[in-house]
Amino acid sequence: xxxxxxxxxDLVEFAHGGRSLLVGTCNKERLPDCVRAMGVRVWPxxxxxxxxxxxxxxxxxxxxLRDNPKIALTLSHIPTHRTIQIKGxxxxxxxxxxxxxxxxxxxxxxxxxxxxxxxxPATTTRRLGVWPCFAIDVEIDVVFSQTPGPVAGAKxxxxxxx
Amino acid sequence: VISxxxxxxxxxxxxPGVIATCDADGIxxxxxxxxxxxxxxxxxxxxxxxxxxxxxNLDVNPLASxxxxxxxxxxxxxLRLRFLRSETEGxxxxxxxxxxxxxxxxTGMAGVFKLRSADVFLVLDVEARAGFIxxxxxxxxxxxxxxxxxxxxxxxxxxxxxRVSRAADLESLLSGALAxxxxxxxxxxxxxxxxxxxxxxxxxxxHGYGDAAIGAEVRIGExxxxxxxxxxxxxxxxxxxxxxxxxxxxxxxxxxxxTALTAEIPLPQLAEAESQMAIPLLVQDRLVGVLVLECRHxxxxxxxxxxxxxxxxxxxxSGIDRMADREDLDTETKLSFxxxxxxxxVFVDGxxxxxxxxxxxxxxxxxxxxxxxxxxxxxxxxxLDPSLxxxxxxxxxxxxxxxLRKRLEQKCPAVKLVSTRRGRFTLAVNCGLELIERDTA
Numbered sequence: 001x002x003x004x005x006x007x008x009x010d011l012v013e014f015a016h017g018g019r020s021l022l023v024g025t026c027n028k029e030r031l032p033d034c035v036r037a038m039g040v041r042v043w044p045x046x047x048x049x050x051x052x053x054x055x056x057x058x059x060x061x062x063x064x065l066r067d068n069p070k071i072a073l074t075l076s077h078i079p080t081h082r083t084i085q086i087k088g089x090x091x092x093x094x095x096x097x098x099x100x101x102x103x104x105x106x107x108x109x110x111x112x113x114x115x116x117x118x119x120x121p122a123t124t125t126r127r128l129g130v131w132p133c134f135a136i137d138v139e140i141d142v143v144f145s146q147t148p149g150p151v152a153g154a155k156x157x158x159x160x161x162x
Numbered sequence: 163v164i165s166x167x168x169x170x171x172x173x174x175x176x177x178p179g180v181i182a183t184c185d186a187d188g189i190x191x192x193x194x195x196x197x198x199x200x201x202x203x204x205x206x207x208x209x210x211x212x213x214x215x216x217x218x219n220l221d222v223n224p225l226a227s228x229x230x231x232x233x234x235x236x237x238x239x240x241l242r243l244r245f246l247r248s249e250t251e252g253x254x255x256x257x258x259x260x261x262x263x264x265x266x267x268x269t270g271m272a273g274v275f276k277l278r279s280a281d282v283f284l285v286l287d288v289e290a291r292a293g294f295i296x297x298x299x300x301x302x303x304x305x306x307x308x309x310x311x312x313x314x315x316x317x318x319x320x321x322x323x324x325r326v327s328r329a330a331d332l333e334s335l336l337s338g339a340l341a342x343x344x345x346x347x348x349x350x351x352x353x354x355x356x357x358x359x360x361x362x363x364x365x366x367x368x369h370g371y372g373d374a375a376i377g378a379e380v381r382i383g384e385x386x387x388x389x390x391x392x393x394x395x396x397x398x399x400x401x402x403x404x405x406x407x408x409x410x411x412x413x414x415x416x417x418x419x420x421t422a423l424t425a426e427i428p429l430p431q432l433a434e435a436e437s438q439m440a441i442p443l444l445v446q447d448r449l450v451g452v453l454v455l456e457c458r459h460x461x462x463x464x465x466x467x468x469x470x471x472x473x474x475x476x477x478x479x480s481g482i483d484r485m486a487d488r489e490d491l492d493t494e495t496k497l498s499f500x501x502x503x504x505x506x507x508v509f510v511d512g513x514x515x516x517x518x519x520x521x522x523x524x525x526x527x528x529x530x531x532x533x534x535x536x537x538x539x540x541x542x543x544x545x546l547d548p549s550l551x552x553x554x555x556x557x558x559x560x561x562x563x564x565x566l567r568k569r570l571e572q573k574c575p576a577v578k579l580v581s582t583r584r585g586r587f588t589l590a591v592n593c594g595l596e597l598i599e600r601d602t603a
Contacts, residue, residue, distance in 0.1 A: 024192030026184035032227045034182030034192050036238075036294075056293025057238070072182070074192040081411035087189060118177045118404060119436075119460055124236050127296040144215075146193065148408060149415025153214050 006046030007140065011084065011156075015040045015049070015075055018110025023053060023136075024072035025064035033060045037073065038130045039100070039107035048139050049073075049086070052096065052104045055132040062134055065090050071138055074146060078114045083146040084156065088138040096133035104130035164288045166200045169230065169239055173198045174400035176233035176460050181208070183219035183226050191215045195228060196408070199258050201282065206241065209258050210248065210279045217281070220245040226283065229291065233401075233460065238291035248279035255280045256395060264389040264397050264440075265409045275412050321346055322474045331581070332485040332560045336367030339453075339478050344369055347467070349455045351435070354443070354478070355380065355387060356451040356561045359518055359551075363391055363452060366561045366568075376568040377516075390440040391452050398439045398468055401460045436460040441471055443479035448556075450482045486556055496594035497574055501525045504602045510574045520566040522550050525599075527579075527589050532597055541585045563587070 007015070021037035039052035051073055053061060065071060069090035076083040096104070108130055112122045143156045172179070179195035193216050197209035208228075210217050220226065224245035231238050249255045259277040266275040325338030336354045343349045351370035355363040361382045368375035383392040390397050399405055435456040443451040453475055455463070500509040507517040508524055516524060523544060530536040541559055545552055552559060567579045576593040 022180045022182075022192040022194075024182035024184075024190035026182070026188055026190045028188065030184050030188055030223045031225050031242075032182035032184045032190055033240075034180045034227050034229050035291075036180075036229070054293065057291050068188050070189050072190040072192045074180075074194075076194070079407065081408055083194075085192065115177070117407075118401070119233060120177065120236055124295070124298075127298065128236070129293050129296055147411060147415055148196075148212070149412040150212075151415055151418075152212055 007042060012042045012046055015042050018107065018114045019075040020078055020114065022074040023051060023061055025061045027064045027067040033064055035061050038104040041103055048137065051136050051138060052100055053134045053136060054129045055134060056129045058134055062093060065093060065136065078117045081148055085144045085146045086140055087142050088140045091137040091139055094135045096135050100133055100135045101131050104133055164239065164290060166203060172230040172232050172239060173200060176401040176404065177231040179228055179230035181216060181226055181228045183216050184223055185219050186222045191219055197258060198230065204285050205282060206285055207254055207258060207280045207282050209262065209277055210281050211275065211277060236295050238294040240289050240291050241285055242287040243283035244286055246282045246284055248281050250279050260389060260393050260395040261397050261399065264386040265405050267385050267389050323477060326477050326481040329481065332482065333564050335481045335485060340367060340369035349457065351456040353454050354451050355454060356558060357449060363387060364565055366564050377565060386438060387440050387452050387454055390442050391449055394442045394444060394449060396441045396468060396472060398463050400437055402436050402438055434458055437463050439463045441475045443475050443482060445479050445483045450479050453478065485560055486558060495576055496596060497576060498596040499528060500598045502600055502603055513573060515573050516566060516569045519550060519552065520562045524566055528595065528597055531589050531591060532595055537589045539587055
């Protein structure tokens with residue numbers, strides 16, 4: 001059974017929007033890598049999720065995760081800088097399915113208006129590589145607030161947490 | 163091999179860069195890079211505003227990976243870094259701090275949100291993140307940066323030098339310099355602000371805003387321009403709206419913590435400006451003004467502009483200083499002028515006109531006109547009049563007269579200060595006058 005309480009509904013909704021998604025990994029030599037993810041699917045139990053990494057850019061991160069299955073996933077709403085970071089353990093690394101490809105394409109469309117705040121036109125964002133991709137299943141360990149300011153780094157209360 | 167110099171436009175946070183670090187247990191952390199500053203070909207510095215997890219991780223494991231993005235093409239580049247040291251003072255810290263102080267000041271958080279350290283890294287490797295974005299399809303329009311290069315630089319230097327050296331008076335010097343910057347570089351909106359008493363800067367010349375900017379005031383130490391005046395350091399912001407959103411996000415967090423903050427400072431003049439650059443005009447270490455440039459597009463101001471414009475700013479500053487030593491300049495319905503003695507503030511027909519030293523000067527010449535019928539005045543007599551409170555040297559009399567003349571043009575064109583010959587001016591009055599004097603409002 002998952003060790004941590006589930007993500008509350010508002011954070012599930014937040015994760016399923018077109019957030020800016022960063023995946024942090026490192027190998028056993030503690031050499032880190034940071035890459036943009038192209039979609040998140042929170043599982044119905046809200047204790048696990050799947051994150052999509054394009055194969056073209058994710059090779060180092062995938063190698064890191066096979067070496068050290070610890071993952072950081074940062075989700076940020078660009079217009080307001082509201083940001084959370086999820087830390088977790090990798091349960092599985094799979095080659096992306098058709099369902100994952102559809103998720104990545106859907107995510108990219110949702111990301112278009114968010115990154116437009118940084119001046120990026122839709123025609124450019126639509127060229128972000130999504131396929132082929134890896135799907136990484138993750139068990140959530142802990143969630144931190146990362147909105148810039150005095151409470152950045154504080155552990156977020158989750159549903160059922162005491 | 164990709165050089166850091168070629169990645170300049172990726173380093174302004176228009177599309178924020180990202181950083182991964184990890185702790186002693188191999189738990190990774192992914193976060194945003196607030197400010198990336200290229201020190202030289204093998205070193206960069208990242209700004210540290212909060213004692214966050216990234217900072218803690220670097221103390222136990224100095225390796226970091228940063229991904230940055232070209233804001234025009236959305237190509238991604240990966241920098242493999244090794245943390246070397248944190249600097250909390252010195253030129254690098256000051257350079258990185260000024261921009262953060264300016265943003266903090268604009269968003270009403272001066273002293274609350276600040277640079278804690280400039281974290282210096284050795285760059286181990288730079289590579290393009292292949293496959294991050296597919297190539298543009300044929301016919302797709304990709305925005306390109308403004309062209310730059312030596313021809314533009316030389317032409318700009320020549321043109322501005324020419325305008326500055328040929329200027330007959332301060333007004334033509336300032337307006338000529340701003341017009342030249344537009345002609346050569348396309349800097350469509352600019353103004354020059356000069357220090358006044360009571361810690362204020364006042365706009366005495368503007369380009370691109372119409373007359374609205376003349377007389378605009380900023381307190382030294384507040385906002386972008388005030389910060390530049392106080393620190394005497396150039397600030398370039400490539401993505402104003404993004405930087406302010408970031409500042410406001412932090413402000414909101416502090417407000418939720420019930421931290422008392424001051425009001426947000428309004429932006430200079432161009433409401434939708436995306437790029438801003440403010441350059442101190444210095445003679446030795448003395449501030450004689452601030453050159454402010456704004457543009458609706460991000461990335462208008464490139465790295466090479468900074469160094470180049472500082473050369474031009476030095477020329478403009480020298481010109482201002484030279485003019486301040488010269489005896490030059492300036493000086494036309496019944497209008498009711500009301501003067502308040504407590505703050506030397508002058509109103510015309512119930513509307514604010516001017517205050518402080520220019521207010522006192524105006525009142526002096528209007529009274530002389532009404533009581534003695536005088537219309538001819540000299541800069542010398544103004545300088546010798548202790549009631550005006552001009553400092554004995556570098557009194558900025560010329561810039562004050564320009565400001566006064568501009569305000570008269572805007573608010574009551576029937577009264578003019580007309581420059582006659584060097585150091586003399588005429589008061590031209592084309593209306594009846596009523597002068598009222600009160601202690602306070």
